[in-house]
Amino acid sequence: MSNSTMLPDAASTAPVSELPRRKPVLLIVDDEEGPRQSLQIIFKDDFEVLLAADGPTAIALAQQHPVDVAITDIRMAGMSGIEVLERLKYVNPGIEVVMITAYETTETLRQALRLQACDYINKPFDVATIRAAVQRALQRHTLESELRHNTEHLEALRAELQNQRIAEQIAQTRGEIYASIIHDINGPLTVISGFLQMLNQRLSQAQRLEAGDLEFLRDRLRVITRQVTNCIEISRRYLSYLRQSGESAMSGQVGHLLGDLAQLVRVHPTAQRHEFVLHNVHEPVGGRTNGTDFIQVLLNLIVNAFQCSPHPHTVEVRGHLLERPLDLTQFKDTAHTRFLNMESFDNTPPLLAMQVRDNGPGMAPETLSRIFDPWFTTKERHQGTGLGLNIVQRLVRAARGAIHVHSAPGQGTTFTVYFPAVLLPSGNGTAG
Numbered sequence: 001m002s003n004s005t006m007l008p009d010a011a012s013t014a015p016v017s018e019l020p021r022r023k024p025v026l027l028i029v030d031d032e033e034g035p036r037q038s039l040q041i042i043f044k045d046d047f048e049v050l051l052a053a054d055g056p057t058a059i060a061l062a063q064q065h066p067v068d069v070a071i072t073d074i075r076m077a078g079m080s081g082i083e084v085l086e087r088l089k090y091v092n093p094g095i096e097v098v099m100i101t102a103y104e105t106t107e108t109l110r111q112a113l114r115l116q117a118c119d120y121i122n123k124p125f126d127v128a129t130i131r132a133a134v135q136r137a138l139q140r141h142t143l144e145s146e147l148r149h150n151t152e153h154l155e156a157l158r159a160e161l162q163n164q165r166i167a168e169q170i171a172q173t174r175g176e177i178y179a180s181i182i183h184d185i186n187g188p189l190t191v192i193s194g195f196l197q198m199l200n201q202r203l204s205q206a207q208r209l210e211a212g213d214l215e216f217l218r219d220r221l222r223v224i225t226r227q228v229t230n231c232i233e234i235s236r237r238y239l240s241y242l243r244q245s246g247e248s249a250m251s252g253q254v255g256h257l258l259g260d261l262a263q264l265v266r267v268h269p270t271a272q273r274h275e276f277v278l279h280n281v282h283e284p285v286g287g288r289t290n291g292t293d294f295i296q297v298l299l300n301l302i303v304n305a306f307q308c309s310p311h312p313h314t315v316e317v318r319g320h321l322l323e324r325p326l327d328l329t330q331f332k333d334t335a336h337t338r339f340l341n342m343e344s345f346d347n348t349p350p351l352l353a354m355q356v357r358d359n360g361p362g363m364a365p366e367t368l369s370r371i372f373d374p375w376f377t378t379k380e381r382h383q384g385t386g387l388g389l390n391i392v393q394r395l396v397r398a399a400r401g402a403i404h405v406h407s408a409p410g411q412g413t414t415f416t417v418y419f420p421a422v423l424l425p426s427g428n429g430t431a432g
């Protein structure tokens with residue numbers, strides 16, 4: 001055969017894939033001119049027809065055009081129809097191939113089926129038979145490509161959903177962090193605002209400043225400064241969370257920190273009408289925790305302890321040094337006790353055990369089981385965010401500490417927080 005490729009006009013001017021709502025593409029492979037032409041006449045109205053007189057030309061055409069269905073003679077000089085089938089499937093597994101057979105052995109036919117030929121037609125064939133075979137092949141091709149398309153679409157949707165879920169989670173975490181900043185800064189701001197009011201009152205009443213007034217002003221300004229520093233530290237800490245930078249590493253002298261804490265608590269609005277007792281830590285010990293975090297943890301627990309009942313009650317804070325690791329087997333979660341952060345707890349002595357105890361109403365087991373969940377609160381609407389204990393847990397986890405709670409109705413509540421600690425050279429630890 002001299003002319004092995006004959007493209008119809010449309011296909012020769014523009015690649016078939018770019019045609020709008022294109023006709024299906026049929027590739028006819030036969031080394032005899034007669035059958036090739038008659039097949040072209042049968043299908044030219046319904047298909048873009050590509051003609052190939054040998055295997056290599058057929059493969060080249062399939063590489064250049066989006067062939068949907070191919071008809072190939074099995075017995076051809078050079079590359080056999082079986083090989084054409086195999087290579088076409090290699091170029092595009094979606095091409096459906098109808099084989100035309102003359103005197104083939106069953107072995108050849110079996111091979112064709114194994115290579116996923118769509119159909120085979122015996123020579124000589126009538127027009128209706130070949131039309132029906134090609135029609136079936138086209139239907140199968142359409143169905144399979146729709147299926148493939150839908151599967152791809154589904155995969156894309158699934159991936160998009162996954163991305164969206166991750167984005168939502170990031171946004172939610174950010175939201176929680178922003179809410180936490182506001183929650184934590186609210187405490188110092190309340191103190192600042194109370195002190196400023198006090199100062200304004202004192203200043204508006206004074207005609208001129210006496211020595212005593214000056215001392216009063218200085219003292220109050222010191223507290224305000226400390227609270228402002230606190231706010232800055234809190235925002236810095238959360239900004240570092242948002243940047244995903246890990247550890248904060250400032251160790252504080254526990255005695256001094258507790259002295260600061262006592263001052264904060266004394267002026268805290270929630271402390272009014274209740275009794276507050278602080279037993280300071282007398283061993284020379286420092287935390288391996290950021291000082292602001294340490295105060296924040298205790299302050300959240302203390303404020304909760306004040307808020308657990310409007311009736312006057314007592315909140316007691318005490319700390320002591322543990323020189324042995326905790327026996328973790330004794331901490332079992334029950335209806336009235338919980339132990340948190342077991343997995344990440346650094347149980348290497350020395351440890352600092354800080355206890356916050358109240359003789360308030362205590363908690364029912366249903367409440368106790370949920371108190372560390374973000375947004376869980378039993379307070380009236382707009383009274384609490386339900387973030388306080390979640391923040392406590394996060395801070396303690398970052399410090400590689402652990403939390404133990406015991407609470408039962410009528411028995412009050414005791415939180416014990418275990419912090420990894422360091423022993424300081426003596427004479428350096430106590431104050432407050």
Ligand SMILES: Nc1ncnc2c1ncn2[C@@H]1O[C@H](COP(=O)(O)OP(=O)(O)OP(=O)(O)O)[C@@H](O)[C@H]1O
Nearest residue numbers: 304305308371377378379384385386387388389413
């Ligand atoms: N000492 C306690 N006694 C009794 N219940 C407590 C005590 N501490 C916490 N709870 C319970 O745990 C819940 C969650 O506390 P959390 O500090 O997380 O949020 P909140 O105090 O309700 O809100 P916010 O901290 O924003 O003021 C409280 O609403 C309360 O029901």
Ligand SMILES: [Mg+2]
Nearest residue numbers: 300304388389
């Ligand atoms: Mg709280």
